[in-house]
Amino acid sequence: MLRKAVLLLALPLSSIAFAQTAEPPAAAQAENAAQRNARVNAALPEDQAAMKAHVMFLASDAMQGRDAGSPFYNVAAEYVAAQFYAQGLTPAGDEGSYLQRVPLVSYRAASEGSFSHNGRALAFGEEYLPGADPSRAETAIDAPVVFVGYGISAPEFKRDDYAGVDVKGKIVAYFSGAPSGLPGEERAHLGNAANKAVTAQAKGAVGTLVLESPASARVRPFARLKESYDHPRMTWARADGTGFFAAPDAPSLGTLSMKGAEKLFAGARTPWAQVVKTAGNRDARFRAVELPGRLSVRLATKTEPVVSYNVAGMLEGSDPKLREEVVVLTAHLDHVGVGTPVNGDPIYNGAMDNAVGIAAMIEEAKRFKASGQPPRRSILFLAVTAEEKGLVGSDYFARNPSIAKERMVANVNLDMPIITYKFEDVIAFGAERSTLGQYVKNAAAKLNVSFSPDPMPDQGLFVRSDHYRFVQQGIPSVFLWPGTKGPGKEAVDTFFARHYHQPSDEVAQLPPIDWESGVRFIEANYLIAREIADAPERPRWNKGDYFGTLYNGYGAR
Numbered sequence: 001m002l003r004k005a006v007l008l009l010a011l012p013l014s015s016i017a018f019a020q021t022a023e024p025p026a027a028a029q030a031e032n033a034a035q036r037n038a039r040v041n042a043a044l045p046e047d048q049a050a051m052k053a054h055v056m057f058l059a060s061d062a063m064q065g066r067d068a069g070s071p072f073y074n075v076a077a078e079y080v081a082a083q084f085y086a087q088g089l090t091p092a093g094d095e096g097s098y099l100q101r102v103p104l105v106s107y108r109a110a111s112e113g114s115f116s117h118n119g120r121a122l123a124f125g126e127e128y129l130p131g132a133d134p135s136r137a138e139t140a141i142d143a144p145v146v147f148v149g150y151g152i153s154a155p156e157f158k159r160d161d162y163a164g165v166d167v168k169g170k171i172v173a174y175f176s177g178a179p180s181g182l183p184g185e186e187r188a189h190l191g192n193a194a195n196k197a198v199t200a201q202a203k204g205a206v207g208t209l210v211l212e213s214p215a216s217a218r219v220r221p222f223a224r225l226k227e228s229y230d231h232p233r234m235t236w237a238r239a240d241g242t243g244f245f246a247a248p249d250a251p252s253l254g255t256l257s258m259k260g261a262e263k264l265f266a267g268a269r270t271p272w273a274q275v276v277k278t279a280g281n282r283d284a285r286f287r288a289v290e291l292p293g294r295l296s297v298r299l300a301t302k303t304e305p306v307v308s309y310n311v312a313g314m315l316e317g318s319d320p321k322l323r324e325e326v327v328v329l330t331a332h333l334d335h336v337g338v339g340t341p342v343n344g345d346p347i348y349n350g351a352m353d354n355a356v357g358i359a360a361m362i363e364e365a366k367r368f369k370a371s372g373q374p375p376r377r378s379i380l381f382l383a384v385t386a387e388e389k390g391l392v393g394s395d396y397f398a399r400n401p402s403i404a405k406e407r408m409v410a411n412v413n414l415d416m417p418i419i420t421y422k423f424e425d426v427i428a429f430g431a432e433r434s435t436l437g438q439y440v441k442n443a444a445a446k447l448n449v450s451f452s453p454d455p456m457p458d459q460g461l462f463v464r465s466d467h468y469r470f471v472q473q474g475i476p477s478v479f480l481w482p483g484t485k486g487p488g489k490e491a492v493d494t495f496f497a498r499h500y501h502q503p504s505d506e507v508a509q510l511p512p513i514d515w516e517s518g519v520r521f522i523e524a525n526y527l528i529a530r531e532i533a534d535a536p537e538r539p540r541w542n543k544g545d546y547f548g549t550l551y552n553g554y555g556a557r
Contacts, residue, residue: 040508048515051522054083054359056507059351066350067337068234068386068393069104069306076333080311080358080383087365089313092380093402100310100402102385102393105243107134108232110302115254117263118293127260129229131252132301134243139251139299141207145171145264147275149286150178151196151208156546157182165288168204171253171295173264175213181283186546188460197247207297210255213279222257234306234389236396243303253297267292310393311383312402315368317533319376326378326407327532329364330394330466331357331414332387336501345503351513352495352505357414358383360522367526375533377409387415387466394466398473410436410532410539411477413467414525418482419517421491425450425483426524430462433545434476439535443527447520452483474553476539480528482521
């Protein structure tokens with residue numbers, strides 16, 4: 001999120017790696033158990049204690065990191081359901097419950113597969129690595145290959161990597177990521193691997209192939225990719241039990257190293273050496289070209305069904321007409337579970353990421369109840385699963401909602417609000433794309449904090465958390481964070497360096513969680529949700545917005 005790298009463009013927020021420091025700060029090293037417990041259990045004002053209590057439970061060692069599909073996650077889901085009940089929300093899950101069953105599929109490469117070009121086998125681990133296809137156990141494709149640069153077709157930005165070639169019935173090969181000349185959020189969207197596959201499928205391709213580039217080799221060498229080629233991934237299951245992939249007719253076949261790609265380009269009009277040289281320009285444009293010969297690919301994929309749950313509670317609106325419109329508030333409940341021990345601790349508790357976000361959402365519901373004034377529109381409070389697996393639970397809900405799809409008119413997402421400092425401003429990623437931006441500004445003014453634009457637009461955070469799945473259904477969405485003014489930037493940098501996706505992201509982390517700032521963040525979210533829910537007009541995309549237009553959102557055209 002906070003550093004630039006070509007490969008990051010294809011990754012969600014949950015899977016971006018940051019430079020981290022394993023050593024805890026000196027104060028933590030000097031603490032004994034009694035001192036630590038005294039600090040963690042110190043008395044707080046009632047509103048701060050209420051928020052902290054949720055995090056103490058959800059980020060406790062007993063929850064074992066809340067990995068989606070684990071029994072520990074299921075306990076956390078039941079806890080959230082109970083809290084929704086306590087705040088007077090009505091069940092909005094399956095069959096009158098608070099839980100929406102999310103059928104998941106864990107899938108991975110079951111073998112090394114095989115790649116051969118013109119009858120000559122490529123070497124596993126040196127020249128190719130196989131992909132995994134959640135839609136089928138066996139994948140066999142024999143077809144010509146067309147090189148299409150970055151695999152992007154975006155006439156809005158005067159870029160079409162498919163220009164001049166017909167890829168129907170062929171495999172398309174391209175570099176990962178996207179060129180630097182595109183706007184940050186659009187760049188992240190266009191560089192997303194699944195979105196590239198959708199483009200390829202729409203043009204008639206039968207498979208996609210990623211080529212290693214000098215830039216990707218620097219970030220993650222091919223030898224490191226080999227170490228994880230058969231690691232499990234996750235998606236949601238279709239009705240027939242097969243795994244969902246946005247482009248099932250253009251499966252991801254795998255990755256070729258630069259050595260493997262050189263063989264593919266043998267005899268091509270454009271030599272591989274020239275392509276590599278051009279790729280050194282981060283805003284490179286390539287001429288699409290069909291490569292000589294045919295590539296034969298065979299893959300084997302092992303799948304395993306997994307069940308998890310989204311948790312949904314509804315606050316019904318008071319206006320006879322507007323109550324049919326629903327503002328969806330989201331936060332992901334899962335974290336990454338148990339992993340490699342750090343300083344002897346294998347439990348990745350996920351306090352800030354995202355027990356704090358869940359706690360804020362629960363306490364926000366409490367504020368609506370305490371106000372005695374229902375919102376005009378209905379509000380759905382939604383804790384989603386499998387965000388850490390690639391925004392899977394939110395994608396399942398956005399495509400298979402437990403309420404009528406046409407009722408959803410806005411989404412406000414909470415993901416890992418960092419509250420170790422006195423924030424002076426708030427950020428709403430995506431605010432400038434729809435009328436939601438003005439509602440956020442109004443709420444910030446009421447809280448006497450400033451509203452700041454995206455401080456790092458080149459990182460494309462608008463497409464890296466659960467709200468993106470609602471965007472893809474045409475729903476105006478924003479992603480809220482405490483801002484980076486004053487002490488904010490240092491606090492954010494410190495959290496990522498020490499605690500992001502580490503066992504140290506726990507209630508006792510240092511610098512300590514500032515629960516007073518947590519309560520202020522809850523109030524900010526309450527005011528924003530209230531502004532949206534009580535507004536006289538339905539939220540709409542700004543006319544001509546890229547995402548609103550792409551996904552046929554209300555007001556964009």
